[in-house]
Each structure stands twice: as C-alpha cells, then as structure tokens.
Amino acid sequence: MLTIPCPFCGERDEAEFRYGGEALQEIPQAGASDAEWADYLFNRDNPKGLVHERWCHSYGCNQWFQVVRDTVTHRIHAVYRVGEARPVLDDVDGASADTGG
Amino acid sequence: MSAPQPFRKPEGGRIDRTRGIAFTFDGRRCLGHPGDTLASALLANGVRIVGRSMKFHRPRGVLTAGIEEPNALVTVDWGSGRIPTVRAAAMPLLDGLEARSQNRFPSVNFDLGRVLDFTRALWPAGFYYKMFKWPDWRAFEWAVRRVGGIGRVPGGADATRYRHLHGHCAALVVGSGPSGLLAALAAGRRGEDVLLVEQDTEFGGSLLHDPMEIEGVGSDEWLAAALAELAGMDNVRLMANATVAGCYDHNVFTIHDRGAAWRGESAVESFWKVRAGNVVLAAGAFEQPMLFGNNDLPGVMLAGAVHKYATRFGVDCGRRVAGVLNNDAGWRSLLAVHDAGTPVCAMVDTRDEVEAGLLDAAEERGIPVYRGATPLAARGSRGVRALRFADRDGSVRQVDCDVIGMSGGMNPATQLYSQAGGRLRYDATQHGFVPDRDPEGWETVGAASGSFAPGGGSPVRPCTAAPGRTGRQWVDFQHDVTVADIELAVRENYVSVEHMKRYTTAGMAVDQGKTSNLNALALLGQLTGRAPGEVGTTTSRPQFAPVTMGAIAGNRRGDFYLPPKLLAAHDWHAAQGAVFDDYGSWKRPACYGPDRDAAIAREVLAVRRSAGLFDGSPLGKIEVRGPDAAAFLDRIYVNNALTLKPGRVRYGLMLNENGIVMDDGVFVRIAEDHYLVNTTSGNADRVAAWLEEWRQCEYFDLEVVLSNVTSQWAVATLAGPDARGVLQALQGMMDLSTAGFPHMSFAEDRFADGTPYRVQRVSFSGEQSYELSVPSNRAASVFERLRSGTDSAEVVPVGVEALMVLRTEKGFIHVGVDTDGTTNPLDIGFGGVVARKRRDFIGARSLARPNDRRGDRRQLVGFELLDPNRSVAAGAHVVTGCNGALRSEGFVTSACRSPTLGKAIGIGLIEGGFGRKGEEVLVYDDGRTTPARVVEPCFYDPAGERMRA
Structure with a gap:
C-alpha cells in the first residue's frame, strides 16, 4: 500500500489512485511497421529497479502524472507531470538496478 | 468455587483467584x-x-x-x-x-x-495428488469430506460487528516483552508518536512468566513502572489483544484488534490499517518441538509452555515432568518448572555439552541428567505415561512421567520482517533463522533478532529424527505430517522446500508452521545432504495469525458489499410492478409483471403497435466542450466527428488501441464547440475515464474539457408509432414533427413550468423513438405524465428484457454481448466507415494488420431457426462435422423468440459470415443440434421506414 505524492495534491494513499502501467515514450508514427506497432502495444520493459509509470489521482484531482518507482523496494524516487521532461535522478543510491526507460 | 481444579497450584500466577x-x-x-x-x-x-x-x-x-x-x-x-x-x-x-x-x-x-x-499406511503424504490421478477421487470424496478438515463454519448470520479503522504512527512497536517495552519507552521519551501492539491480553511478554532483573530492579516492579510511564505519555498508544497480521509496502500494517470484545465492552472487532514511520519488531521467538516416537501424545508439551503455565497461570501440567532438550533455554524453563513445585524427573539432552551452571543447578535439585542421549518415544495411549530414551552408551532407559517438556531450540518470529522483504540468515549456533539486515526504517530487537537473554550458553544441537519408526514422529502436529512423510517427499524428489511443503502440507493451516517449519526444513536438509541455510525457508505471507473473515470484510457485507445504483424513478417503477434485476451496477426494471415471458412479449408488442416507455437513465452522458471538441472526438471515434452539424446526432464506435470495439453509442453536436457523448449503460464511468486519460496524456495539445453528467439527467425513452403524439402533448414541448425534427436530431428547451429538457430522436428499437432527458429530480413526475398517455394512445412501461428483444429483431448490436475481446469494426460491418475515414483515430493502425483483415474472421450475421418449435440460447455454437468431432465456427451472441415475427431468431459471429448469407448451418445448444439459416442481421423493417416515420 504505497504513499504516492500527487504533484497537485501532495501525499495520498494508494487507494485514491488508479494505476496506468509503464509510461511509454511515444505512440509510433503512421509509417510504423507491424512489428513496431506490436512492440508498442504488447511489450513492456518490466525492469527490476526503477520504472517510470503512470498514475491517475482518480479519487482526488483526477490528473494523470508519472511516478519513478523502484520495483524492488517500492521506494518512489520522483514524480513529474505530463509533458514535463523525465527527471534526472542524481540521488538513486537506494535504487536496485539500472534506471528503466 | 464448586468445581475443583485438580491441577491448579495452591498459589502463584497472575490470575485473579478472588473471582471464578x-x-x-x-x-x-x-x-x-x-x-x-x-x-x-x-x-x-x-x-x-x-x-x-x-x-x-x-x-x-x-x-x-x-x-x-x-x-x-x-x-x-x-x-x-x-x-x-x-x-x-x-x-x-x-x-x-x-x-x-x-x-x-x-x-x-x-x-x-x-x-x-x-490404517495410516493408506493415507501417505501426497494423498490428494495421487488420488486425483488414480483410482478416482470421486469415489473417496464423500468420506474424506466427512472426516477431514478442522472445525465447521457456523450457520446463520454473524452477530459480531466488524469495523475498519485507519491510523498512523511514527513508531510501531510489535510486541511488549522487555525489548519492545524498552523500545517504546525510548521512542516515547523522544516525543515520537508511538503505537505499541501486543497480541496477548497483558503487556510484558516473557516477563509475565519469566521474571528477571532489569535496570537493577525486579521485573515485576520494572514492568509496572514502565507501563505506568507509557500510559502517562500522550504520544503513546497501547493496544493489547491485537495481532499485527500483515505488513505491506511502505510500512502499512494490518492489525486485528479484539480488545473491545475480549474486555467485554462490545461485540466489535476492528481491523486496522496503520501506516508506520519506523518499525520495531519485538515479536519474540517460537520454541520448536523435538522429534521422537509419539511426540504428539497429550502431555508432550514445549518446555517453555510448561514453564508459562506453572508460573503465569499457577497450573501444573502434570505431576512429573521429563525434559527432552537440545538447548540451554529449555533447561532454564524446566528448572523454573521444578522450582515452581512440579518435579522434573530427568533432563534428557541430545548434546554432550551443556552450560556448567545449568548442570550444577540440576545437581542441586537432584534432577538426573542424561547428556548425549537420544529420545526414543513417549509411552502411553491417551496421554504420556513414560519416556523411553537411549543413554549415551546406547542402553535404553525409561522414566515414568506424565509430562514431557521438550525444547528443540528457539526460532525468531520473523514473519513480519520477511513480509517486509527482509532476508533471513541461518544461525548454526542457535539452530534458527535470524534477520540478516533490517529493511529501511526497521529494527528487530530481542528474541526476534536472534538474541536470547541471557545470551551465550552452549550451542544448540539441531534436531534429528529419532531411530525407530519415523511414521510415529510428528513434524507438523496440525496437519499430521510425520518424519516418514518428509522421507517420502524426498524419495519422490520433492526436494525444494516449497515443493516439500505443498506435497506434505507441512507448515500450512492455522499455525502456519510456527512449530513445524524449522524441523521440516532441517530434516529435508539432512535427507538431501544440505545445511538448513541451503534449504532455506518458505515464503511468509499475511496473515501472521488467523484473522476473522468478518474483520477483513468489515462493513462490506450484505447490502454494503456492492451497493446498487438505483434509478431516480426507482420507486415509480416499483409501483408499476417492475421486476428488478442487476445490470452492471444498476438495479433496473427487467420487465413489468410476474410472468416474465408474457410481460416481455406484451411490452415488445406495445412498442411495435402503440408506445412503450423505457427508463434509459443509466445511458452514459459525457459533455465535451471547447474549441477543439470536434478534433478531439474525431480522434476518438471510428466515425467522422468533424462533419456533424449542430443539432444533429451520429452513431459512433470507439475502439481500443488494439482495434477492438470498446463502446458504441450516439454522439450529439449541440453547438460548434459543444458535444454530448452517449455511452453504453454501465460503461459510462469507464469511457469517461478513458476519454480523460487520452485528453490529458496524449491529446494535451487540444483545448477541450470533459464532464460526466450521466446521473444528472434522467432519460425517458418513448418508442412506438404513438410516441410523437404522446410526447408532443407535454406542456411546452417543441414541435417534433418529422419535417423539422427528423430521425437523428437533437434539441433542448424548457417545459412550460420552466423545467429544462433535452430531446434526441434516436432509436434502439427500430420504431419512431425519442429520448427525453430531464433533471434527475424530475424523473418520477415526467414518467408518470408520459405513462398516462393521451386519449388515443396507450403507453406501456417497458423493461430491459423487452428492449433486448426489440434491438435483436432489428439486428442492433450490444457491445460486449454481440462483440468480444477479438471483435474489430470490420467484423461487424463497419468496413466502409473505416475506409472512408482518412484521418487517424484510436485503433486505426491496428486495423491495417493483415490479421485484422482476414476474410475468415468471425463476422456478424443473423440466424433463423428452420424448426419453428425450437429455440436456442445465446452462447450456442455454430458447428460443422458430425457428433464426436464437432468444430465450432462461431456462436450465437443474442437470441430470442420474436413476438413480432413469431419465430426464433438470433444474431452472432461466425467465420466468414459475410459471404455465407442463405447458407444452412447447424446450431449446437445444450446437447442438441438444430438447423438454421444464415441471414442478414436485421429481421424487422430493414429499410428503416418505421424509425424515420
């Protein structure tokens, strides 16, 4: 049961949020091959360590944002809004493995 | 005090002897x-x-x-x-x-x-695994169910009340023995918000039965002072009769609190969810049994338990105690038992080395000591009468006793630590698994950390099976697992500790192996030539101790389990004789009248001949506004949203990214920058969330806002040849004539009394049909007004089941019923719409894959049964081949006996269906096949003249 720092509302219990899976980089362009499209639709990195993932504060402000979470320790290293650049994490001493994504 | 208590000591213990x-x-x-x-x-x-x-x-x-x-x-x-x-x-x-x-x-x-x-030989480990394969489980099931299992679930309602509570603390201290109390005192004195939880009725842990000197005073005195100090701190909460049951991510703990019930205050159990900052685990350790023949006889007890009963409860567990030991802690327990007045007649230790002080203490008390001995068996049939053991030189001895106090070492209570992700390390000196490194914010202290006061002493000798019949030496008492069962598991190659556990069931059930896991894995190691540390432990999961099911459920039972959504006009429908069913989360009228089939037929015919009134309020209603509303919806829908004129309505399909049909419904352009999206009833919340996700995460370049107004408007659908006349009669209703307000039109206005309304002319029944939206608080009065009809037109309330028949006659699909997780828009006849749309939309790319364009995909068709007396149910398969080798080519998704047409019809998805119109197929339903003809999926007014009239 995580405590998630919503960038709009502050720290809230996981029960207020909806999970949206790994934050994907971009939807492939129109000319993408079937293989590229299938990779986008079905394949996820599922790293052991830091993962960028999307959450929605659905029982709060109803805003989507990104969370950087360590899948081993569940520690949340950063949150950032949609459209913001992925944060540079200089303090990831507690991270379990290479950064994901 | 009438009844005697023959084994109660004349004095001593922490019981209140003044009261019985x-x-x-x-x-x-x-x-x-x-x-x-x-x-x-x-x-x-x-x-x-x-x-x-x-x-x-x-x-x-x-x-x-x-x-x-x-x-x-x-x-x-x-x-x-x-x-x-x-x-x-x-x-x-x-x-x-x-x-x-x-x-x-x-x-x-x-x-x-x-x-x-x-007849034990017939019921070995893995009994169930074997029985399921041979000869036939069903031959034994009744007998096994009769004699197996533990306890019976009580019948009737549970009168206990259960509540869920939430809490926070800076420091959670689990366990109130000396280590836990010291930790709580330290945190409390620092001013931290402390929660101390103890599963026992009293605080004090081992101090309650094993007094010692702490900080220079006797432990009774120290305990009283410590508890008084803690009770006096506003920042410290004390919780007894409460078990910390589970540990979850980010230091969330569940606590099962029976204090109120057990103190007699009220029949309430609480299930807490507590978020802790730091955690001090002071949960103590569990003493382990020894292995010898008949070690499960009544009277064979853990040495520490015999000690606790003697000194805390003033109870003699028997008249003569023999000790079977492999460690010093067991010695201390039994010496205390002896000093409390129950004579110990022998100390049988498997070790050669025993701490000198303990040997001296035994000699002082005249207790015979047998070192390097091997316990063989407990004698007796319904209780211990004697202990047989082999002395160091091999000579077999027997001592008379009625209690055997055994101690196979102490294993720290690390269950919560493991749940938190902590790793265990095997400590060979103590023969137990101890915490290796505390997780962030954790501290394990006292016996839970593997430090047993007063430290030191001689090493523990790991427990081994005694010579003799291993089928009589119990490893897991609750599940009746013997040494022989573990030997069998090893012979059959279940040598991983997790496999051994599942095969033998050692370590399962109520106690979760607290007295059996260590011996089981040590034995497994001995049989496979591995040290216990190599064998490892099984995974520890919540709950640490049994939790009442009701406490987990809390208030979520009965009506609160899944609260139904009621229509605004629910009571009005009930007064009309509605029979309610669950449709998604809504309770809706299925039909009106007790005879279901007759009611459905009557309602269907009323819509076809005069007018029916249907409550469509759960229909999803999402407003989409902003300069880019049109562009936004054009990316959402398969259909063109840009060309829709204000005041007009269009049918639309939504796909997911995989090109699968996700929802359908009409959408309305109210104004240039204002749309209203209708979703399938029951899908409104999901679609609203889906649209919002795309708006925020992908289409944030568009200026558009969304608002789910589903429950704000009640919807009365009036359908049938007389629908327009009835609706037109409402005071203040705009002109509805077809010339000015044709099929697929929308308008909004106010009634004469000022009530706002929205009306859209759309049809799910195939008849002339109007959906009238009014504010929800006006629903009942509007339904009542429409129900009264006009002098020339009767209006009949229509339930969901009749509507399903009407739309099946018309071949209108119901997404999720006539489509499934593999259906794309091409499969249901929307290939032309897809081809005409030049711009991108969600799912478009997936429709370009070769697999999505195969001609033999399951495609939407209609069926007519050739035998007028037969009908089939939705789900019936369309098959080829003959009996024994039938192959499914698809299935019927909706079926009914049409009251309008007087025949059995259906729609469904079959392979290559578009090219098979006119073909005869076989439909398999409930063990029988019946012939049917594939037809266009529209059985009534295919030209649509009636709905446009």
Whole structure:
C-alpha cells in the first residue's frame, strides 16, 4: 500500500489512485511497421529497479502524472507531470538496478 | 468455587483467584479465573485430550502457551456467536464461554475416526495428488469430506460487528516483552508518536512468566513502572489483544484488534490499517518441538509452555515432568518448572555439552541428567505415561512421567520482517533463522533478532529424527505430517522446500508452521545432504495469525458489499410492478409483471403497435466542450466527428488501441464547440475515464474539457408509432414533427413550468423513438405524465428484457454481448466507415494488420431457426462435422423468440459470415443440434421506414 505524492495534491494513499502501467515514450508514427506497432502495444520493459509509470489521482484531482518507482523496494524516487521532461535522478543510491526507460 | 481444579497450584500466577469464571468443555462444567487462557483453565481442570488431529484423529492435548498452538483447536460459543477452530492457548477465558472439541465422533475421548490412524499406511503424504490421478477421487470424496478438515463454519448470520479503522504512527512497536517495552519507552521519551501492539491480553511478554532483573530492579516492579510511564505519555498508544497480521509496502500494517470484545465492552472487532514511520519488531521467538516416537501424545508439551503455565497461570501440567532438550533455554524453563513445585524427573539432552551452571543447578535439585542421549518415544495411549530414551552408551532407559517438556531450540518470529522483504540468515549456533539486515526504517530487537537473554550458553544441537519408526514422529502436529512423510517427499524428489511443503502440507493451516517449519526444513536438509541455510525457508505471507473473515470484510457485507445504483424513478417503477434485476451496477426494471415471458412479449408488442416507455437513465452522458471538441472526438471515434452539424446526432464506435470495439453509442453536436457523448449503460464511468486519460496524456495539445453528467439527467425513452403524439402533448414541448425534427436530431428547451429538457430522436428499437432527458429530480413526475398517455394512445412501461428483444429483431448490436475481446469494426460491418475515414483515430493502425483483415474472421450475421418449435440460447455454437468431432465456427451472441415475427431468431459471429448469407448451418445448444439459416442481421423493417416515420 504505497504513499504516492500527487504533484497537485501532495501525499495520498494508494487507494485514491488508479494505476496506468509503464509510461511509454511515444505512440509510433503512421509509417510504423507491424512489428513496431506490436512492440508498442504488447511489450513492456518490466525492469527490476526503477520504472517510470503512470498514475491517475482518480479519487482526488483526477490528473494523470508519472511516478519513478523502484520495483524492488517500492521506494518512489520522483514524480513529474505530463509533458514535463523525465527527471534526472542524481540521488538513486537506494535504487536496485539500472534506471528503466 | 464448586468445581475443583485438580491441577491448579495452591498459589502463584497472575490470575485473579478472588473471582471464578464458569465455562464448559464438551458440556462439562469447569472453572477458571480471570487471567486464564482457555488452555490454562482446561489444564487446571485436568482436561488432557482437547481435540483430535486432522488426518488421523489422534488424541491431542495442549502443546504450547501461545498463538502458535497447533493442537488445542476448539469451537467456541461466546457472546455474539460461534467461532470455529479457536486456538485455546491464545483465547482468554471469558465469562460464559462454551468450548467444544472438534474433529471427533462421537466424542473427543472415544473417536471412531481413530481407525484412520491404524490404517495410516493408506493415507501417505501426497494423498490428494495421487488420488486425483488414480483410482478416482470421486469415489473417496464423500468420506474424506466427512472426516477431514478442522472445525465447521457456523450457520446463520454473524452477530459480531466488524469495523475498519485507519491510523498512523511514527513508531510501531510489535510486541511488549522487555525489548519492545524498552523500545517504546525510548521512542516515547523522544516525543515520537508511538503505537505499541501486543497480541496477548497483558503487556510484558516473557516477563509475565519469566521474571528477571532489569535496570537493577525486579521485573515485576520494572514492568509496572514502565507501563505506568507509557500510559502517562500522550504520544503513546497501547493496544493489547491485537495481532499485527500483515505488513505491506511502505510500512502499512494490518492489525486485528479484539480488545473491545475480549474486555467485554462490545461485540466489535476492528481491523486496522496503520501506516508506520519506523518499525520495531519485538515479536519474540517460537520454541520448536523435538522429534521422537509419539511426540504428539497429550502431555508432550514445549518446555517453555510448561514453564508459562506453572508460573503465569499457577497450573501444573502434570505431576512429573521429563525434559527432552537440545538447548540451554529449555533447561532454564524446566528448572523454573521444578522450582515452581512440579518435579522434573530427568533432563534428557541430545548434546554432550551443556552450560556448567545449568548442570550444577540440576545437581542441586537432584534432577538426573542424561547428556548425549537420544529420545526414543513417549509411552502411553491417551496421554504420556513414560519416556523411553537411549543413554549415551546406547542402553535404553525409561522414566515414568506424565509430562514431557521438550525444547528443540528457539526460532525468531520473523514473519513480519520477511513480509517486509527482509532476508533471513541461518544461525548454526542457535539452530534458527535470524534477520540478516533490517529493511529501511526497521529494527528487530530481542528474541526476534536472534538474541536470547541471557545470551551465550552452549550451542544448540539441531534436531534429528529419532531411530525407530519415523511414521510415529510428528513434524507438523496440525496437519499430521510425520518424519516418514518428509522421507517420502524426498524419495519422490520433492526436494525444494516449497515443493516439500505443498506435497506434505507441512507448515500450512492455522499455525502456519510456527512449530513445524524449522524441523521440516532441517530434516529435508539432512535427507538431501544440505545445511538448513541451503534449504532455506518458505515464503511468509499475511496473515501472521488467523484473522476473522468478518474483520477483513468489515462493513462490506450484505447490502454494503456492492451497493446498487438505483434509478431516480426507482420507486415509480416499483409501483408499476417492475421486476428488478442487476445490470452492471444498476438495479433496473427487467420487465413489468410476474410472468416474465408474457410481460416481455406484451411490452415488445406495445412498442411495435402503440408506445412503450423505457427508463434509459443509466445511458452514459459525457459533455465535451471547447474549441477543439470536434478534433478531439474525431480522434476518438471510428466515425467522422468533424462533419456533424449542430443539432444533429451520429452513431459512433470507439475502439481500443488494439482495434477492438470498446463502446458504441450516439454522439450529439449541440453547438460548434459543444458535444454530448452517449455511452453504453454501465460503461459510462469507464469511457469517461478513458476519454480523460487520452485528453490529458496524449491529446494535451487540444483545448477541450470533459464532464460526466450521466446521473444528472434522467432519460425517458418513448418508442412506438404513438410516441410523437404522446410526447408532443407535454406542456411546452417543441414541435417534433418529422419535417423539422427528423430521425437523428437533437434539441433542448424548457417545459412550460420552466423545467429544462433535452430531446434526441434516436432509436434502439427500430420504431419512431425519442429520448427525453430531464433533471434527475424530475424523473418520477415526467414518467408518470408520459405513462398516462393521451386519449388515443396507450403507453406501456417497458423493461430491459423487452428492449433486448426489440434491438435483436432489428439486428442492433450490444457491445460486449454481440462483440468480444477479438471483435474489430470490420467484423461487424463497419468496413466502409473505416475506409472512408482518412484521418487517424484510436485503433486505426491496428486495423491495417493483415490479421485484422482476414476474410475468415468471425463476422456478424443473423440466424433463423428452420424448426419453428425450437429455440436456442445465446452462447450456442455454430458447428460443422458430425457428433464426436464437432468444430465450432462461431456462436450465437443474442437470441430470442420474436413476438413480432413469431419465430426464433438470433444474431452472432461466425467465420466468414459475410459471404455465407442463405447458407444452412447447424446450431449446437445444450446437447442438441438444430438447423438454421444464415441471414442478414436485421429481421424487422430493414429499410428503416418505421424509425424515420
């Protein structure tokens, strides 16, 4: 049961949020091959360590944002809004493995 | 005090001897005292056989003095209800408690099920695995169900109330022994917000039965002062009778709190969810049994338990105690038992080395000591009468005793630590698994960390099986697992600790292996040539100790389990004779009238001939506004949203990214920058969330906002040839004539009384049809007004089932019924719409894959049964081949006997269906096949003249 720092509302219990899976980089362009499209639709990195993932504060402000979470320790290293650049994490001493994504 | 307590010491213990508590065991009247547990009171009353073992129905007595009890499981009637499989050693003795033994017939002292013990060879480990393969499980099932299992679920409603509570603390201290109290005092003095949780009825842990000197004073004095200081701190909360049951991510703990019930305040159990900053785990350690023949006889107990019963409860577990030991802690327990007045007649230790001070103490007391000895077996049939063991030189000896106090070492209570992700390390000196490195914010202290006061002493000798019949040496008492079962598992190559556990069932059930896991994995190691550390432990998961199911459910039972959504006009429908069913989360009228089939037919014909009134309020209604509203919806829908004129309505399909049909419904352009999206009833929340996700995460370049107004508007759908006349008669209704307001139009205005309304002309029945939206609080009055009809037109209330028949006759699909997780828009005849759309939309790319364009995909068709007397149900398969080798080509998704047409029809998805119109196929339903013809999926007014009239 995580405590998630919503960038709009502050720290809230996981029960207020909806999970949206790994934050994907971009939807492939129109000319993408079937293989590229299938990779986008079905394949996820599922790293052991830091993962960028999307959450929605659905029982709060109803805003989507990104969370950087360590899948081993569940520690949340950063949150950032949609459209913001992925944060540079200089303090990831507690991270379990290479950064994901 | 009428009933005698033959095994109660004349004095001593922390019980209140001034007051008696009457209780019964299997109907026998007994007496105990406040401060007793059910187990201590049973022992004081001389009850030795408390239950029967699960598999072999062997007589069992009390083994432990705590929550790890595997034997003394009873059914308890107390207060508000009956609780099965209560651990007597962890159940406080409460006024009026009635306990019953379990798993016995006819009585606990004479159990016919014992025959299973004498035919034990037939019931080896892996019995179920083998029986499922051969000969036939069903031949045995009735008998196994009759004699197996532990306890019975009580019938009737549970009168206990359960509540869920939430809390926070800066420091959670689990356990109130000396280590836990010291940690709580330190944190409390620092001003931290402390929560101290103790599963026992009293705080103090081992101090309650094993006094020692702390900070220069006796522990009784120290304990009283510590508790007084803690009670005086505003920042410290103390919780007794409460078990920390589970540990979850980010230091969230569940706590099962029975304090209110057990203190007699109210029949309430609380299930806490507590978020802790730091955690101090001071949960102590569990003493382990020794392995020797008949080590499950009543009277064979853990040495520490014998000690605890003697000094905390003033109870003699018997008259003569023999010790079977492999460690110093067991010695200290039994010396204390001796000093408390129950003579110890022998110390049988498997080790050669024993701490000198302990040997001196035994000699002072005249207790014979046998070092390097091997315990062989307990003698007796319904209780211990003697202990047989081999001395160091091999000579077999026997000592008379009625209690065997055994101690196989202490294993730290690390369950919560493991749940938090902590790793364990095998400590060979102590023969136990101890925490290796505390997780962030954790501190394990005291016995839970592997430090047993007073430290040092001689190393523990790991427990091994005794020579002789290994089928008589119990490893797991509750599940009747013997050394022989583990040997069998190894022979059959179940050598991983997790496989061995599942094959033998060692370590399962109520006690979760607190007294069996260590011996089981040590044995597994000995049999496979591995050290216990290499074998490892099984995974520890919540719950740490049994939690009442009701406490987990809390208020979410009965009407609160899944609260239904009621229509704004629910009471009005009820007054019309509606029969309600669950449709998604809504309770809606299925039909009106008790005879379901007749009501549905009557309602269908009313719509076809005059007018029907349907409550469409759950229809999803999402407003989309902003300069880019059109562009946004054009990316969402397969259909073109840009060309729709204000005041007009269009049907649309939504796909997911995989090109699968996700939802359908009409959308309205109210104004240039204002749309209204209708979704399938029951899908409104999901679609609203989906649109919002795309708006925020992908289409944030568009200026558009969304608002789900589903429950704001009630929708009265009036359909049938007379619909327009009835609606037009409402005071203030705009002109609805077809010339100015054709099919697929929308308008909004106000009635004469000022009530706003929206009306859209769309049809799911195939008749002329209007959906009238009014504010929800006006629903009942509008329904009542429409229901009264006009002089020339009768209006009949129509339920969901009739609407399903109407739309099936018309071949209109219901997404999720006529489509599934593989259906794309091409499969249901929208290939032309897809081809015409030049711009991108969600799912478009997926439709370009070769697989999505195959001609033999399952495609939407209609069916007519050739036999007029037959009908089929939705789900019936369309098959080819002959009996025994039928192959499904698809299935019927909606079917009905059409009251309008007088024949059985259906729609469905079959392979290559578009090219098979006119073909005869076989439909397989409920064991029979019947011929049907594939037709266009529209059986009524295919030109649509009636709905456009």
